[in-house]
Amino acid sequence: MAPHATRRHRAGGSRLLAVLAYLVAAVCILPMLAVLIASMSGGTDTVAHLMDTVLPRYAFNTLALVLLVALGALAVGVGTAWLVTMTRFPGQRFFEVALVLPLAFPAYVLAYAYTHVLDHPGVVQTSLRAMMGWGPRDYWFPEIRSLGGAATMLVLVLYPYVYLLARAAFLQQSASAFLAARALGKTAWQAFFRVSLPMARPAIAGGVLLAVMETIADFGTVAYFGVQTLATGIYTSWFSLADRAAAAQLALCLLAFALLLAILERYQRGNAQYHDTSKRQHGMPPAELSGWRAALATLFCALPVILGALLPMAILLEMALGSEQNLLSRRYIGFIQNSLTLASAAAIVTVCAAVSVGFYQRLRPGKPSAAAGYAARLGYAVPGGVIAVGLIVPFAAFDNALDAWMRARFDYSTGLLITGSIWLLVGAYMVRFLAAALGAYEGGQSTVHANMDAAARSLGQTPLGTLRRVHLPILTPSLLTALLIVFVDVMKELPATLIMRPFNYDTLAVQAYRLASDERLEGAAVPSLVIVAVGLLPVILICRQVGRHR
Template sequence: MTVSLTVPTPSVDTGAVRRWPRPAGLPLLAGLTALAVLAPILAVAMSLFGGAQAGTWAHLASTVLPDYIVTTLWLCLGVGLGVSALGVGSAWLVTRHAFPGRATLEWALVLPLAMPAYVMAYTYTDLLQFVGPVQTALRETFGWTRADYWFPDVRSTGGAVAMFSLVLYPYVYLLARTAFLERAGGMIEVARSLGLTPWQGFLRVSLPLARPAIVGGVALALMETLADFGTVSYFGVQTFTTGIYRAWFSLGDRHAAAQLAMALLGFVMLLLLLERLSRGGRRFHETTLRRSGAARVPLHGATALLATLACLLPLAGGFLLPGGVLMHMALSEGDTQFGLRFLTLAQHSVTLALAAAVVAVALALLIGYAARLHRGRLMALAHRGAGLGYAVPGSVIAVGILIPVTQLDHLLGDLVERWSGAHPGLLLTGGVGALVYAYVVRYLTAAMQAVDDGLGRITPNMDAAARSLGHSPAQTLWRVHLPLLRGSALTAGLLVFIDVMKELPATLVMRPFNFDTLATQTYTLASDERLTEASTAALAIVVVGLLPLVLICRQVASGRGAAGH
């Protein structure tokens, strides 16, 4: 048994790896990409040193700024509590208990992610307003008049909290479910053997272990809340996002809009800091190879019925009911412009989403592969910087792009005028390219997460084998990595595609003149109180949003878990 096991080592191992030249231009391209992502954020930060129009900032500070701060804090508090209760409660029920409908509810609870919050706002307004079917049925049933009863106003801060909670709780549900399944299944059984009840085991064992996942899901939900424009604008709720839009278009002051955007960005950074501090120095590790977790507790009778209803309530409120309302409105009346106009809107939305998805996946592959080959601090910093866009609201990115792009436009126009004698007008501002740039900055993180996950599953031995065969880095990427990354790249592109289809703030601010999408059409019609006509475009957005959720639901049903992007 003295056969040498070191014979193949010289041709494959570290010596060959060290002699293989790494492309010097790859980290440079990755660094430039990270700078391009950070440029809008830096532009907004530089606005703090610019002067707003006389009296504009003072007017905002003395009138609406306190309302923006207070309302934003209440929204964050309400949504944080709402998504925590719905997400953690439903995840605990489906992972630790057996009751009728559990298997179906386990994957169906993800479906509200396909419903944009502003679409929820429109459908519930139509359902619950004074002339809507709910209040009309109450008056007809009991013979009431307007003065005989009180009904909560859905178009309020509380209504916005309810909409966001119903739409965004799947972020917490997915992460909490994975934590409950994969962490401390044996600990639960030990807790039971020590005499703890299931409720005590949940509070003292499962919940502390799942805390990092829960906090991460809540942070994602709150970032989406801060980035929203359609819901708060339609409900008349004063937030930083609506203030940015008003300062830019109503007051015509880009510096005031940028300063409001910087204040909103400060809220996001504070949220991320609190999320990081909440972890502290805690580390949670699974010390057993067992992944099946503790046995589910069977529920019977009224308890089983209550568990089923508790899981069915967020699903019905966040997907089934608004989806049914949209379907009814679209089939009964729908958009009177359905036809060529609708096809044009769909073409615009799909074209923008496809372009952004392709560019985002390509850049994610570039950055991920560069980080795989070059593991220095600068490359790690570029990788992290390129992933900051998702934490920045679309309205902030739009303002951050428009300021430097407008200045560049004026510079190019002056140069062309000197050469030709005629001013060409704005060449970049209001173009499709700038809009795709905003989408890529906003959603590159989603593509990077999927690509990095795929690269992480490719063993370094494959790189070493390719190098030993004489393949260059580009050949290794093309012949080895890309075939293995096909599924991850498709997932990344699909996630970006769906996010762009739903994106509203950046599209409203940056779209070219007379260039509408399904999202802007839905917002415009709903703002004009033409809710029935808005249903067709809104339903199309929801249907398209179901495509990636089918993949997530399959992962959930197979037990592997999924994490929202």
């Protein structure tokens, strides 16, 4: 091939990557712009009505839930991370890995399990009444269907975010500063709060913010418990009230809150850094616990594992065995096929989008590619309900405009070509989970040395050829991890699926939500168990990594 033809071929490959990267970034930004524009269509009357009626209550409940989950995840995640990393007690090696298990459970699945046991007709209160001879009004019992109950469910499944990051930070700390504090007369607790905890603050803050962003995106738990938040308000306005403008305005409020948290996460990650300036790095010597201290440490680490994984699994199994749901029936096979189809398609599309954006940033470093990468990551901070509203509004307008034009010109109705299709739902999943796939891809890409790219170019490879023949074979494990993460996240996703799914196209998550909404909790246990079983796959991978990096 002539030199000028080779240059033209290479430029063509670069242009294709650029087009793909910017197209992905545009799709990720589209829902936010659409929500902003749609929120203005309702005028000030809708906004005033929301302010006078539901918005203060939605905002208060959302903020209260965020605060409770942040404090709970912080206490459980940091406490368990410190104990398994810096101390030795019976079961420490087991809890080091087992504390990750609750990540496999969606919070709404825990809500179904604990409601079945702790609600008024549940086994706990029924046994109390039988033992004590109490009537329904003779005693007080904590209400599981409450703001506090929702916060507890979310803490039990989200604290592993804080645990994993805090544990990694504690493992990387040198003992020098901690031992210096002890030499100056500080107790172990004082040294922990004044030295070790501040040094791990950036990682801990990142974990807490991840938990908080998952909290504001949650719909299944708060909807089932009857806690009115901005997330439930969007769904109610869209379906129950058929007020699209109000739904868009509530989505804008939730979007603003989510983006504020994303900015805070980016700010603290970029500015709050702590370094050990000592030249010699010594691992922190673990403290041997005995007696009541060892028993207390074992109990503190056992409770999250029991309450967040083992007990819910036992409850779900008991519920499923007593239900009339047949997992092998044609109906359930359809739910499983729908879930697998959506999850597989979304995983493939999302990972391809992550490769396009990530490799373009490597190929053309600079402000434009960095901006495309940042836009692609914004979706992790945007709740599924906001993305659903933001995609349906513009594509419904496009479908209606195209249908009107075809009727006028050709007397033919096209109907809704995009709205209500599987592919629009897959696009919503891509926007929501692209950041996770990008993180996994870029983690592997960092192991590919720049000299490999230079060698490939010197051998006449185009950018796409370098990606196909050099990067992708090396990054196969990272890409498989990204596929698995997105696959499981889509299996668990509920709000966007509820709003955007095609007619009569239900998934396991939707079926579990519908049965639970009808108070058929035993039936809801069957699809919930399948979701949890699939969710265990990435958790097992994480557990293996945790076991390796002790």
